[in-house]
Amino acid sequence: MEQSSHVGVRASLMASLFALTLVAQQPSQPAKSATGASPALQRPMTQLKPIHTIRTGADPDWMVVTTNAVWVTTSHNNRVSEINAISNRVGHTITVNKPCSGLAAGFGSLWIPSCGDHTLVRASLTTGRMQKIINVGPANSEGGITAGAGSIWLATNSSGILSRIDPRTGAVIASITIPSGSFCPLFADGFVWVTSTEHSVLTKVDPATNTVVAEIPVGKNPRFLTSGAGSIWTLNQGDGTISRVDSKSDRLVASIPAGISGAGGEIAFGFGSVWATLEKFPITRIDARNNRVVRQWTGAGGDSIRAGHGSIWLTNLESGIVWRINPATL
DSSP: OOHHHHHHHHHHHHHHHHHHHHHHSSSSOOOOOTTTGGGGGGGEGGGOOEEEEEESSSSSEEEESSEEEEEEEGGGGEEHHHHHHHSOOOSEEESSSSSSSSSSETTTEEEEEETTTTTTEEEETTTOOOOESSSOSSSSSSSEEEEEETEEEEEEEEETTTEEEOOOOOOEEEEEETTTTTTEEEEEETTEEEETTTTEEEEEEEEETTTTEEEEEEEESEEEEEEEEEEEEEETTSEEEEEEETTTTEEEEEEEEOOOOOOOOEEEEEETEEEEEHHHHHHHEETTTTTTTEEEEESSSSSEEEETTTEEEEEETTTTEEEEEGGGGO
């Protein structure tokens, strides 16, 4: 048995040396980034120099761009704050119990879903004063709200109900059945588009008839979406891709690997690009001309992003700040 043991050890050493030789003979491979592309696409956030850093405190999250401002929610202190686009200072603040599920601007007002009271708050864009509290609430805290076709649109039940709300009266004037697990509506190109995270489809609703006219399969577990360049773009939390759907033909025309799967995040369109964000991957820029990731910024920050007033606006949820960034530097 002792001799057998020595033979076994010798054989094991020979096998290990052979394996090391094989590894050494393999050509070296460049490391892959989260996008699956060359690491040359990535930059650390520490190299980025914002135009301005606006301190909102708490947890800046949902944003909406208006004529002269950007509004942002901070759920932990029950506020929605105005950032003046000229002075870069916080202006009006609105007290809302746990603002969530997006922000929308329309009909001279700001529309704020409340997860604390399960209501919809209407406030003045000019004064920040509360104008109306509507007894309808969001289906999910990670959702959205949109304005268009003379109405406000909000998913109000996770079983699949899209509510059409009259902005004058606050009444629900239509309840449209959509796929379950749909939380994020967007009005664009004359239609309302809603992602179903549960069924991995993009639903197209015609406001002229209040009916679903198309269901388009996209990437896995889509949630947030944006529009631009004749397309609807969905951020797919399940596989980290971004789907591009032609808004006229309703065809999926591109599935773009971005390497940003997981909960949270946001997506926006501006300056000829799609901008996606996720914590630890604060900015991923996709060129709408070729459907390719052209830059990805990694590190601290992220979770909500918007384009407007010549800038990219990015929240740092953990640090209580909003960055205003020149898109030319991205």
